[in-house]
Amino acid sequence: MPTQENSTLDCRGMNCPLPILKTKKAMDQLTTGQILKMIATDPGSVNDVQAWVKATGNSLVESEQASGTYTFYLRKK
Amino acid sequence: MSDKPKKIVMVASRGELDWAYPPFIIGSTAAALGWEVVIFFTFYGLTLLKKDINAKVNPAANAAMPMKMPVGPGFFQNINWPMPNLLTANMPGFENFATTLMKKTFKNKGVASVEELREICVESGVKMIGCQMTMDVFGFSKDEFISGVEIGGAAMMLQEAGDSDVQFFM
Numbered sequence: 001m002p003t004q005e006n007s008t009l010d011c012r013g014m015n016c017p018l019p020i021l022k023t024k025k026a027m028d029q030l031t032t033g034q035i036l037k038m039i040a041t042d043p044g045s046v047n048d049v050q051a052w053v054k055a056t057g058n059s060l061v062e063s064e065q066a067s068g069t070y071t072f073y074l075r076k077k
Numbered sequence: 078m079s080d081k082p083k084k085i086v087m088v089a090s091r092g093e094l095d096w097a098y099p100p101f102i103i104g105s106t107a108a109a110l111g112w113e114v115v116i117f118f119t120f121y122g123l124t125l126l127k128k129d130i131n132a133k134v135n136p137a138a139n140a141a142m143p144m145k146m147p148v149g150p151g152f153f154q155n156i157n158w159p160m161p162n163l164l165t166a167n168m169p170g171f172e173n174f175a176t177t178l179m180k181k182t183f184k185n186k187g188v189a190s191v192e193e194l195r196e197i198c199v200e201s202g203v204k205m206i207g208c209q210m211t212m213d214v215f216g217f218s219k220d221e222f223i224s225g226v227e228i229g230g231a232a233m234m235l236q237e238a239g240d241s242d243v244q245f246f247m
Contacts, residue, residue: 013187014187014189015186015187015188015189016102016188017102017105017106017109017189017194018187018188018189020106020109021105021106021109021189021197023109024109042187051110052109052110055083055110055111055112056110056111
């Protein structure tokens, strides 16, 4: 069953560090356990999102990659 | 993750557009990671605290700078235009021209402006310190800077740095 998001953030076309900065802001709006779906086209976001979850204690529950688009499902700590 | 957040202290000493990016990119990102961030602005870096940032790129001082055209088809935009130093150093207005091209290329590539990144730094509580000594030397006053800037000297910066996990000089 696909992960169900509570909110979606479109970071397509944005470059470093905007996807992370926008993700941080969007996650601030969520409550514990809620899921943010973030879509990016910046290939660097794959490693950046992993570093960000490691630093902040949030979790990356699922990620997909399809034709230059990266989708992340992030669970708020 | 430990209870105490990591802390980074940066010294920003340059005022060109290409040097304006690193403190604000790293500062805003570190804040997004939950780090405590301090940026000490000294020498030409002080100009990055002014209400209007007027940072430019200097192609004559950066011989390896790729010159890109921000308009036209993809292959054209990807060409690196060779710009002999003799030409760029002597052509009036070339600095403004190169600055316009770089800003446009950054925008095309989805990169935030320096102003936008600085605003995020302010919003996320990045502590910005202006160096008193270089302010005196260049004749800058605190009123010319964005609000929230603190003023201090080497001892204040070192106290912050001594208490931090990561230090950058740029």
